[in-house]
Amino acid sequence: MIKHIAAVFWKQIKDTLKNKETLIQFVMFPVMAMIMEKAIKVDGLPSGYFANMFSAMYVGMAPLVSVAAVIAEEKEKNTLRVLMMSGVKPVEYLLGVGSYIWFACIAGALVLGMAGNYRGKGLAVFLGVMAVGILTSLLIGAAIGTLSRNQMMATSLMVPVMLIFAFLPMLANFNETIKKAARFAYSQQVGVLLGQIGTLDRFHVSFENTMVIGMNMIIALLVFRYAYRRSGLA
Amino acid sequence: MEYAIEMNHIVQRFAEKEVLRGIDLKIHKGEIFGLLGPSGAGKTTLIKILTGQLDQTGGEALLLGKNTRKLQEVHQRLGMMMDQFGLYERLSCYDNLKLFTKIYDVEEKRVEKALKKTGLFEDRKCPAMKLSKGMRSRLSLARAFLAEPEVIFLDEPTTGLDPATAAEIHKLILEEQNRGATVFLTTHNMEEAYKLCNHVALLNEGSIVEYGEPEEVCRRYNHQKKLLIRLYDGKQLELPNDRKAAETVKEYLEEERLETIHSTEPSLETVFMELTGRRFE
Numbered sequence: 421m422i423k424h425i426a427a428v429f430w431k432q433i434k435d436t437l438k439n440k441e442t443l444i445q446f447v448m449f450p451v452m453a454m455i456m457e458k459a460i461k462v463d464g465l466p467s468g469y470f471a472n473m474f475s476a477m478y479v480g481m482a483p484l485v486s487v488a489a490v491i492a493e494e495k496e497k498n499t500l501r502v503l504m505m506s507g508v509k510p511v512e513y514l515l516g517v518g519s520y521i522w523f524a525c526i527a528g529a530l531v532l533g534m535a536g537n538y539r540g541k542g543l544a545v546f547l548g549v550m551a552v553g554i555l556t557s558l559l560i561g562a563a564i565g566t567l568s569r570n571q572m573m574a575t576s577l578m579v580p581v582m583l584i585f586a587f588l589p590m591l592a593n594f595n596e597t598i599k600k601a602a603r604f605a606y607s608q609q610v611g612v613l614l615g616q617i618g619t620l621d622r623f624h625v626s627f628e629n630t631m632v633i634g635m636n637m638i639i640a641l642l643v644f645r646y647a648y649r650r651s652g653l654a
Numbered sequence: 655m656e657y658a659i660e661m662n663h664i665v666q667r668f669a670e671k672e673v674l675r676g677i678d679l680k681i682h683k684g685e686i687f688g689l690l691g692p693s694g695a696g697k698t699t700l701i702k703i704l705t706g707q708l709d710q711t712g713g714e715a716l717l718l719g720k721n722t723r724k725l726q727e728v729h730q731r732l733g734m735m736m737d738q739f740g741l742y743e744r745l746s747c748y749d750n751l752k753l754f755t756k757i758y759d760v761e762e763k764r765v766e767k768a769l770k771k772t773g774l775f776e777d778r779k780c781p782a783m784k785l786s787k788g789m790r791s792r793l794s795l796a797r798a799f800l801a802e803p804e805v806i807f808l809d810e811p812t813t814g815l816d817p818a819t820a821a822e823i824h825k826l827i828l829e830e831q832n833r834g835a836t837v838f839l840t841t842h843n844m845e846e847a848y849k850l851c852n853h854v855a856l857l858n859e860g861s862i863v864e865y866g867e868p869e870e871v872c873r874r875y876n877h878q879k880k881l882l883i884r885l886y887d888g889k890q891l892e893l894p895n896d897r898k899a900a901e902t903v904k905e906y907l908e909e910e911r912l913e914t915i916h917s918t919e920p921s922l923e924t925v926f927m928e929l930t931g932r933r934f935e
Binding site for chain 1: 741757
């Protein structure tokens with residue numbers, strides 16, 4: 421099992437390095453956060469404001485889009501079927517692709533954390549929150565990829581979902597009604613948790629944070645289960 | 655007799671449509687078997703059942719003695735080349751094969767051997783997306799042969815290829831047979847089947863309408879039983895296959911006038927047309 425997961429992981433590294441569309445998902449927000457943190461200095465703006473904002477968007481976008489795009493492309497190009505026919509089990513494939521994207525996103529999160537001037541324990545908490553958000557996003561992306569027959573279908577499903585999860589945390593800053601609705605999105609809860617890291621002694625994970633992220637994960641798993649039972653992975 | 659593949663009354667329905675209607679076939683170990691039929695006859699459906707990609711509606715299929723509904727244990731003993739090649743477009747030829755050495759847990763040096771065997775070694779760094787159709791076919795074959803499988807499924811391996819590339823692929827298939835592999839190929843190229851296969855089955859509208867060695871099948875439908883003779887002066891004669899004709903042929907031979915002599919058994923395509931009233935497309 422480990423060998424198959426490692427093989428899929430290796431394939432994904434090789435493929436991503438030559439796939440600019442996927443690669444850009446991992447680097448776009450960290451680079452933007454670094455530029456904004458360096459370039460924009462406004463009195464009264466808390467430290468790491470842009471890094472936190474882009475981190476919440478990153479969580480809602482990069483893992484979700486990447487994993488859905490990878491699965492949908494493999495289905496469309498028939499490579500997923502070839503892998504399954506070679507003895508790779510669906511769970512091995514998902515763990516291989518998922519772990520690669522998770523690590524790549526954590527690397528991006530590290531850059532975001534550095535851009536937000538988090539160090540030591542603050543950086544560790546930042547990465548921990550991001551890790552949970554990325555995992556939730558991966559589950560939603562996997563569900564979309566499994567539901568989709570091809571890349572076009574994946575795009576039409578993933579774009580609205582990604583827009584909601586990626587932009588709700590930012591829009592919630594400007595409108596109270598949106599803020600109320602955004603509470604139910606895991607990316608907003610990730611944003612809320614990230615916003616507390618600046619004052620680490622007051623950082624705590626609330627019941628609402630846990631419930632919303634947990635429920636988002638469960639819904640993603642249920643959608644994935646439905647999609648998998650309907651047509652399998654390949 | 656040991657069989658690599660056994661099919662016992664395989665039935666496949668999609669909604670109301672019966673695509674396979676009780677297929678019974680046994681394929682010996684080490685032979686090249688050709689499943690022939692026009693597009694839509696059910697060839698790819700049967701391959702999908704035999705490779706565990708599709709659960710049949712009825713009947714039983716065994717691959718290397720294992721029920722095809724539970725094939726997980728024998729995946730490494732199978733090689734496959736499907737109608738869609740399923741190559742990683744952005745990966746090089748080398749990396750496309752290296753991935754499968756990791757999956758099959760075989761030595762990486764097999765990649766070089768496979769690339770040399772299929773004539774792709776010079777293009778090993780070339781991404782699959784930049785290969786011609788013939789090269790993609792060869793890369794797909796190299797992948798199918800990589801683990802030196804016991805059974806190889808080839809779904810129309812030479813469709814759309816020029817004769818020279820098709821001949822190269824035929825050579826590779828024969829080499830695999832010499833290694834001891836059983837090859838199951840589907841094709842609508844009758845010449846290919848005649849040249850490569852030890853046994854063929856003609857599939858039409860979900861049923862096997864003929865089975866046997868290619869020559870034997872053709873001989874079975876030799877209703878005319880005549881000899882076709884061409885002389886050096888351009889004259890062509892059709893003679894009955896009897897004692898009197900033998901004397902005539904002898905005379906032409908003695909006079910050194912005989913250019914060619916052929917029997918009149920039909921081609922596989924003619925047999926198929928006679929059986930079904932359809933042409934191969």
